Amino acid sequence: MGKPTGLVQGTLDLLVLRTIEHEPKHGWAIAKRIQQVSNEVLKVQQGSLYPALYRLEKEGLIAGRWAATDTGREAKFYALTRTGRAQLKREVEAWTRLSVAIDLVIREA
Amino acid sequence: MAPLLRVVPWLRRRRAEQEIRRELELHLALETRQNLERGMPPGEAARAAHAALGNVPLIAEDARAVWGWTWLDALAQDIRLALRLTGRAPGFTVLCVFVLAFGIGTSTTLYAVIYEVLIRPLPYLEPAGVVRVSEERPGAAAPTRHALLSNLTFHAWRDAGVETLTALAGYERREHAVTLPDETLRAAGAGVTPGLLSMLGVTPARGRLFAPDEPADTAGVVVSDAFWRGALGARTAVGSTLLVDGRFHTIIGVTPPGFFFPDRDVLLWTRFEPPRAAPDDGNPRVTAFFGLGRLRAGASAQSAAAEGTTVAQRLTRSALGRDLLFGVGGPPVVRVRTMAAESTADVRPALLVLSLGVALLFLASCANVAALMVGRNLKRARELAIRSSLGAGRRRLIRQLATEQLLLAATGGGLGLALGWGFLRAVSALSAGYFPAVRYARIDAGAMWLTLGLVLITVLACGVAPALRAARAHPSRQLRTETSAGVALPGATADNRRLRDLLLALQAALAVALLVIAVLLARSFVRLTAVDPGYSPENVLTIGIRVPGGFEASDERKRLMQATLARLRALPGVTAAGGSNMMPLDGRAFQAGFPVRPLPDEQRRPAVATTLRYAVTPGYAEALRLRLRAGRLFDERDAARDVLPIVVNREFARRYLPPGAVGTRLMWGEPAEAEIVGVVDDVLKDGNDRQPQPEMYVPMAPRDRLGTDVLVVVRTAQPSEVLPGLVADHVRDLSPYATAEIMPLADRLSLSVARPRFAAVALGAFAVVSVLLATAGLYGTVSFAVARRRYELGVRSALGASRGAVIRLVVRDGLRVTGVGLVLGVAASALVATPLLGGILFGVAPLDPVTFVAAPALLAVTALAACLLPGLRATAGEPVRLLRCE
Numbered sequence: 005m006g007k008p009t010g011l012v013q014g015t016l017d018l019l020v021l022r023t024i025e026h027e028p029k030h031g032w033a034i035a036k037r038i039q040q041v042s043n044e045v046l047k048v049q050q051g052s053l054y055p056a057l058y059r060l061e062k063e064g065l066i067a068g069r070w071a072a073t074d075t076g077r078e079a080k081f082y083a084l085t086r087t088g089r090a091q092l093k094r095e096v097e098a099w100t101r102l103s104v105a106i107d108l109v110i111r112e113a
Numbered sequence: 114m115a116p117l118l119r120v121v122p123w124l125r126r127r128r129a130e131q132e133i134r135r136e137l138e139l140h141l142a143l144e145t146r147q148n149l150e151r152g153m154p155p156g157e158a159a160r161a162a163h164a165a166l167g168n169v170p171l172i173a174e175d176a177r178a179v180w181g182w183t184w185l186d187a188l189a190q191d192i193r194l195a196l197r198l199t200g201r202a203p204g205f206t207v208l209c210v211f212v213l214a215f216g217i218g219t220s221t222t223l224y225a226v227i228y229e230v231l232i233r234p235l236p237y238l239e240p241a242g243v244v245r246v247s248e249e250r251p252g253a254a255a256p257t258r259h260a261l262l263s264n265l266t267f268h269a270w271r272d273a274g275v276e277t278l279t280a281l282a283g284y285e286r287r288e289h290a291v292t293l294p295d296e297t298l299r300a301a302g303a304g305v306t307p308g309l310l311s312m313l314g315v316t317p318a319r320g321r322l323f324a325p326d327e328p329a330d331t332a333g334v335v336v337s338d339a340f341w342r343g344a345l346g347a348r349t350a351v352g353s354t355l356l357v358d359g360r361f362h363t364i365i366g367v368t369p370p371g372f373f374f375p376d377r378d379v380l381l382w383t384r385f386e387p388p389r390a391a392p393d394d395g396n397p398r399v400t401a402f403f404g405l406g407r408l409r410a411g412a413s414a415q416s417a418a419a420e421g422t423t424v425a426q427r428l429t430r431s432a433l434g435r436d437l438l439f440g441v442g443g444p445p446v447v448r449v450r451t452m453a454a455e456s457t458a459d460v461r462p463a464l465l466v467l468s469l470g471v472a473l474l475f476l477a478s479c480a481n482v483a484a485l486m487v488g489r490n491l492k493r494a495r496e497l498a499i500r501s502s503l504g505a506g507r508r509r510l511i512r513q514l515a516t517e518q519l520l521l522a523a524t525g526g527g528l529g530l531a532l533g534w535g536f537l538r539a540v541s542a543l544s545a546g547y548f549p550a551v552r553y554a555r556i557d558a559g560a561m562w563l564t565l566g567l568v569l570i571t572v573l574a575c576g577v578a579p580a581l582r583a584a585r586a587h588p589s590r591q592l593r594t595e596t597s598a599g600v601a602l603p604g605a606t607a608d609n610r611r612l613r614d615l616l617l618a619l620q621a622a623l624a625v626a627l628l629v630i631a632v633l634l635a636r637s638f639v640r641l642t643a644v645d646p647g648y649s650p651e652n653v654l655t656i657g658i659r660v661p662g663g664f665e666a667s668d669e670r671k672r673l674m675q676a677t678l679a680r681l682r683a684l685p686g687v688t689a690a691g692g693s694n695m696m697p698l699d700g701r702a703f704q705a706g707f708p709v710r711p712l713p714d715e716q717r718r719p720a721v722a723t724t725l726r727y728a729v730t731p732g733y734a735e736a737l738r739l740r741l742r743a744g745r746l747f748d749e750r751d752a753a754r755d756v757l758p759i760v761v762n763r764e765f766a767r768r769y770l771p772p773g774a775v776g777t778r779l780m781w782g783e784p785a786e787a788e789i790v791g792v793v794d795d796v797l798k799d800g801n802d803r804q805p806q807p808e809m810y811v812p813m814a815p816r817d818r819l820g821t822d823v824l825v826v827v828r829t830a831q832p833s834e835v836l837p838g839l840v841a842d843h844v845r846d847l848s849p850y851a852t853a854e855i856m857p858l859a860d861r862l863s864l865s866v867a868r869p870r871f872a873a874v875a876l877g878a879f880a881v882v883s884v885l886l887a888t889a890g891l892y893g894t895v896s897f898a899v900a901r902r903r904y905e906l907g908v909r910s911a912l913g914a915s916r917g918a919v920i921r922l923v924v925r926d927g928l929r930v931t932g933v934g935l936v937l938g939v940a941a942s943a944l945v946a947t948p949l950l951g952g953i954l955f956g957v958a959p960l961d962p963v964t965f966v967a968a969p970a971l972l973a974v975t976a977l978a979a980c981l982l983p984g985l986r987a988t989a990g991e992p993v994r995l996l997r998c999e
Contacts, residue, residue: 031136032143050144051167054136055175079139080132 016056018099021065021084021092028083030073031057057082065091133173140166187509191516198517204896205489206521209482212889213525215882216478217564218532221556223471224563225537227464229554235453236372238314243452244414246281246404248425253440260448260455262404263435264387265397270424277417278406282309283387284375285402288821290659290852291381292356293344297850299659300340301378302357304385310335312407313374320351320366323384333384334362338370340380357383359660359850375403377553399434405452414449421447436706436723467879473623474883475564479571480616481890482525486518486572489897515573522572526565530556536878544871614930617890621934621972624880624887626942628968631880633950633957634873636964640956641866647762647796647805648697648737652829653858654836655696657822658844660851668815673847674823678730680843681827684836690827691733694819695725697798698861701820703727705809707779722769724761724807725798728817734760734793734810736828737858744775744791747812757787757811762795765807800865802955826858872953884975887934892979895927899983906987920984927980935969 016038023029023037034057035050060066065088068080084092141162148158166172177186199206234240247260267283275281287302307323315322322335334355341347345355354361362383373379390397408417425445439445454461500510533556544551658677674692681690695701705726727733734746742763751758759779766774770789777789795805811817829836837855844853899906906919943960951959 030139032140035140050140050165051169051172052175054133054140054172055178058133058176077139077142078135080136 016052017060017065018092018095020053020056020060020082021088021095024066024082024084025089025092028069028081030079030081032079034082060088064088130173130177133176137166137169137172141169187512188516191513192520194513195517195520199520202489205485205893208889208893209485209521210525210528212478212481212485212886213522213568214528214532215886216475216481217526217529217568218536219879219882220471220475221530221533221560221564222536222540223467224560225533225554225556226540226551227468228560229551231461231464237374240453241451242408243313244278244406244408244417244449245452245455246278246406246417246421246447246449248404248421248439248445248447250439250442250445253442259403261401261438262447263438264400264402265390265428265435266421266425266445266447267387267402267404268389269428270421273424275406275420277409277412277420279409280308280312280407282306282312282405283385283402284309284405285385286375286379287383289357289381289383290359290850291344292359292850297852298344299852299854300344300380301376302381302383303375303379305374305382306385306387309405310368310374310382312405315368315372317366318369320364322366323382327384331384332360332362333365335366335368335382336364337368337372337380341367344380357381397434399438401438406449414451418447418449421449438704440723467875470623470627470879470883473619474879474886475567477616477620477623477883477890478886479567480620481886481893482521482571484613484616484890485893485897518572519569522565522568526568529564529568530561540871540875543874544867613894614926617887617894617927617930618934618937620883620887620890621931621976622938622941624883625935625938625969625972627876627880627883628972629939629942629964630950631873631876632964632968633954633959633961634869634876636961637954637957638866638869638873641801641869644797644801644956645794646697646801646862647794648739648858650697650858650862652832653736654827654829654833654840655699655856655858655861656825656827656840656844657699657854658825658847658851659822659853660848670819670823671813671815674730674819674825676847677823677825677843678732681825681840682732684839686829686831686833686836688828688830689732689735690825691730691736692813692823692825693727693729693733694813694817694824695727695798696824696826697737697796697858698800698865699824700799703818722807724765724769724809727808727810728813728819729810730813733826736826737796738828739796740794742792742794744789746791746793747810751790751812755786758790759787760791760793760810761789762793762805762808764795764805765809766792768807801862802866802869822854869953869955884972887972888975888979891927891931891976892982895923895980896983898926899923899987903987910988916988919988920981923984923987924977924980928976931973931976931980935972938972939965939969 019038019041020034023034023041029037031054035053038053057066057068061068061082064085066082067085068082070078071081073079141159144162144165145158148161149155153161163169235243237243245260247262248266249260262283267281271281282305284303284305287304289300289302290297291300305323307327308325310322311325317335318338320335323333327333334357336345336355341349349355349364351364351366353364355364356362374382385402387402388398388400390399406417408414422445425447428445497510500513537554537556541552541554656677658673660673678690678692681687694703703726704723706723731747734741739746744760746760747758756778761770761774766789770777774789774792779787779789793810796808797803797805798808827836827840840855841853844851902923906923909919909922910916943965957964
């Protein structure tokens with residue numbers, strides 16, 4: 005079961021931040037969205053999402069707030085904070101650089 | 114700050130936990146609904162949702178871990194668990210805490226005392242170079258206990274130029290009456306030669322010290338920081354005057370806080386100039402005082418002593434005074450010893466023996482706790498195995514065990530420090546009279562951390578490591594073997610047992626050695642107090658009156674004495690009152706010397722006889738109840754005669770007079786003739802442990818000198834509560850500035866044996882603690898052995914072994930170990946400890962047979978009890994009870 009490895013965890017963080025970039029979402033919605041986006045490639049257990057959420061919340065990158073869903077149930081909606089937004093920007097840049105670097109390595113090989 | 118912030122969310126954890134649960138529930142509900150919408154049957158939908166999410170409690174736990182308060186939860190759980198387990202084994206807990214507390218209590222106390230007395234450096238610049246200088250005559254019986262220097266040697270050495278010392282100084286202790294605006298108080302002081310304080314390297318906090326070339330007639334006084342803050346209220350400035358002994362002195366300086374010389378009770382320093390004898394004086398005035406110097410770089414104490422001895426032996430002038438002060442013996446020898454060594458010389462061996470004992474005691478208590486823990490953890494091997502097989506990680510187990518042990522250590526350590534504090538209070542109260550340094554001993558942070566650190570290490574090393582080893586290897590085998598026979602536990606190997614037996618034997622040895630010493634000291638103390646001092650101290654009040662600024666001349670003091678006596682004799686209940694120039698246990702000595710006509714029958718007699726010379730008024734002998742052995746005391750017949758009547762003690766008669774001493778005539782200055790009119794019993798003036806010395810009593814005459822205090826003794830028919838108050842009133846009547854020291858003679862006597870009493874009580878307490886510890890260790894071990902062999906003992910009983918046989922089986926091992934310890938302890942105390950005690954003991958041989966039988970017997974009895982108790986408990990009731998394990 006275990007914890008996600010460094011790479012996966014970093015990826016997961018990035019995915020979470022990306023998912024809620026435009027509108028706050030609750031846990032299940034985030035999980036569904038991540039599954040969609042990664043086209044089921046990322047084999048992350050839904051459960052490991054929640055520790056990640058709490059960690060991000062503790063780090064101040066996202067903020068949770070209880071609110072009613074469209075079906076009227078109470079859910080905790082997570083939204084990006086200002087530091088979260090900056091972090092996302094940095095991570096996307098890093099990710100892009102990394103992708104480019106991998107591209108270069110592959111091309112030169 | 115950071116740990117606090119981490120605790121804050123912990124306080125809100127209940128709400129946070131609910132949130133996690135609600136979130137996960139919502140997730141499951143939404144997932145299930147989606148699955149239903151995709152057409153799954155209801156049961157299948159829920160199961161799939163669960164499968165997709167994963168292990169819900171684990172997720173919750175991981176989420177909690179993010180918040181970082183799990184360690185606190187685990188700690189709370191560990192403490193809860195530890196308390197519960199502690200409650201389940203109260204005997205073990207109490208024993209452990211007791212052993213730790215006593216071990217720590219005694220060792221911190223003694224560490225504090227030893228540090229204060231032996232280790233703390235003297236508050237002087239480079240204290241190692243400060244030396245005491247004294248002289249003695251080899252073979253002479255000096256009349257004083259102190260090592261002193263004579264003014265003759267002092268000046269001769271200074272005049273010759275001191276090579277090996279940078280400075281040679283002298284001092285004497287003084288007792289001052291200091292008159293302040295609203296009271297006159299007594300203060301201990303010291304008269305110092307002008308260079309002494311600067312030689313010690315003191316920098317005054319204010320003002321200055323005595324200058325080496327200070328004119329002899331300046332009446333300056335240097336006061337201590339304590340006196341300046343206390344009596345002077347930190348207000349009086351340098352340069353103002355202070356009335357000391359009725360004379361105006363100028364305060365020239367204040368010493369820095371923490372400085373003391375020569376003892377902490379000394380509050381002020383005045384000038385002291387050793388008298389210089391005129392070169393042509395046939396019988397120069399001789400005084401003796403304490404000599405002090407500082408070694409020049411490169412010089413040793415030996416070379417300084419050699420230089421001083423050369424100077425002293427060059428002094429050929431005979432001086433009667435010198436004979437009186439230093440006794441009659443070989444040519445003078447100068448001794449030089451470092452002050453640090455000298456000031457602790459008399460207590461050092463005792464304290465070293467004691468600290469060795471403390472170290473052993475501390476080790477013993479640690480060993481006891483270790484033995485108890487090993488035993489207990491073996492018993493718990495099963496519990497640990499269960500925990501381990503249920504998935505408790507190694508780290509979790511260590512943490513749990515450590516928490517338990519730390520809880521024990523903290524309780525034991527805390528109690529121990531409290532106990533140590535109490536011990537220290539008791540010790541300083543007991544030793545207040547003669548051992549003032551102890552009053553300043555403190556359990557400081559250093560001592561505290563040292564002991565606590567040692568305890569923690571012991572407890573963790575003994576408690577955690579073996580238990581883990583026991584639990585680690587094969588939980589399953591552990592579980593199986595334990596339930597069947599209760600034997601072959603890992604950790605209970607022969608090696609372990611031998612080590613434990615050795616520790617137990619050593620403890621018994623230590624306990625018995627301490628017991629021997631304590632009993633010896635106690636018996637010695639009893640002997641000491643049973644000695645006949647030659648007077649009877651009950652219902653006698655001693656009074657010392659000092660009037661500063663008046664009564665300077667001896668005849669004035671004598672009038673004061675007569676006035677005082679007249680008033681006292683008129684008081685109801687007073688049966689006798691008398692005055693003298695000295696009295697028992699007052700620390701004064703008026704010595705007289707006279708040439709003895711050679712008597713044909715004895716050759717060993719010195720050419721000069723020395724004796725204590727009491728000048729007394731009528732009533733003195735009656736007040737002290739001196740016992741007349743032959744002849745008579747003074748009476749009115751003496752006034753009519755032209756012959757000086759003398760009463761001597763038996764020692765005087767034995768040494769200097771022919772048999773049938775009464776009636777012997779002596780040549781005695783003016784009046785030319787003296788006659789021995791009576792012989793009284795020896796008075797042990799300087800304490801019960803002293804040998805009798807020659808004493809003579811003469812009626813107080815106009816030319817007799819008195820000390821600075823007017824001394825009076827009063828006997829009442831009954832113990833009197835009001836007399837001290839009446840005396841004090843009377844003294845105030847005489848002069849508002851007068852101070853009186855009023856003390857029952859019995860108290861003086863009790864104070865004079867305070868030191869041996871302290872030694873006996875301290876060692877006694879120490880011995881009791883070590884016996885208790887040894888017994889506790891033995892009890893713990895035997896109980897453990899019984900618990901381990903429970904099943905076996907049950908089988909034996911069930912098969913028909915008698916109760917006695919089973920008990921014998923249990924007790925045998927414990928007693929064998931104790932026996933070895935007893936032999937070791939007795940041998941050790943006979944070989945090592947008793948020779949060290951030889952000089953301290955009074956009236957008891959170091960190898961006193963009573964002691965050497967009683968001490969081991971006492972320990973044997975407690976050991977037997979410690980072994981029998983678990984045996985009896987195990988064999989009480991039905992054997993089947995033993996077979997029903999757990």
